Amino acid sequence: MKERSIRWLMIVSSVFGLLWIGGLGLTLGYYFSDAAEAPPAIAVTAKAEPPKQTEAEEASFRLLALGDSLTRGTGDPEGKGYVGYVSDQLKTKSKQPVVADNYGINGQTSAQLAAQLQQIEMKSQVQAASAILVSIGGNDLFRGGETLDNLDPKNIQGIRDEYLRQLDTIFQQLRKDNAEATIFLIGLYNPFIALKDSEATSKIVRDWNYEAAEVAGRYPQTVVVPTFDLFQLKVQDYLARDLFHPNAAGYRLIGDRVASLIAW
Structure with missing residues (x-):
């Protein structure tokens, strides 16, 4: 009986562990996907207007x-x-x-x-x-x-x-x-x-x-x-x-x- 309880506990822990790892993977995937789509900081600089005459x-x-x-x-x-x-x-x-x-x-x-x-x-x-x-x-x-x-x-x-x-x-x-x-x-x-x-x-x-x-x-x-x-x-x-x-x-x-x- 005790062995069966331990076995079920290990199965449940494994399932939750897999869910946590999957969630972490999705989160990182969305993060890096947004970062790749975001315009680099240099693009803002490139749009700056040339200095005008005094x-x-x-x-x-x-x-x-x-x-x-x-x-x-x-x-x-x-x-x-x-x-x-x-x-x-x-x-x-x-x-x-x-x-x-x-x-x-x-x-x-x-x-x-x-x-x-x-x-x-x-x-x-x-x-x-x-x-x-x-x-x-x-x-x-x-x-x-x-x-x-x-x-x-x-x-x-x-x-x-x-x-x-x-x-x-x-x-x-x-x-x-x-x-x-x-x-x-x-x-x-x-x-x-x-x-x-x-x-x-x-x-x-x-x-x-x-x-x-x-x-x-x-x-x-x-x-x-x-x-x-x-x-x-x-x-x-x-x-x-x-x-x-x-x-x-x-x-x-x-x-x-x-x-x-x-x-x-």
Whole structure:
């Protein structure tokens, strides 16, 4: 009788033990199943938004300068060029912080500027600009003085046609990347007006500026800034020692005119 009781007790204990183990297995199964379905903690981090610009950065007036040695400031002992004088004036007038980025390259032609605007960094700069200053064409036309040896109208026309084609490409790209910023194209002056053939060279420069203005007129918020008259009467007073680039006084004249046209 005693042996039978012990046997039944062992059977009952085994049954309860199996039930406990089964329950534990189900519990662990549900636990790990939920854990596997739950999104990992890193997913939350991945959804975080990138840091935004500070209020100061968003409020800045960004001046982007493109083009040749005129933009670079060659000939100015202080290296400021017209871009530096424009920036100085804007800083005295504006309550906004003014940031000037100068990408001028000595010797740059219109074709080279058109290629430069395809660079990712330049696209970013153009997109962020409040105003864009462009001086380009002097190297296309004068070619380091080479053109002075051949002032034949057909030769000049061929040079001008290629420049106008590139200028149109430049404006197209600038407007594609930034539809809001005002673009200022700096017109050409005649650095050779005091030399022989001044009548011919002056006509060439005036015609060049006129045709460039016609191209600029196809694009909204695009302004041609004349400079021919600034150098016309006293060109020697405003040229650097190379008798081609402006000196500090010449750059200041250009800078004053550009700054007066920039609206807030």
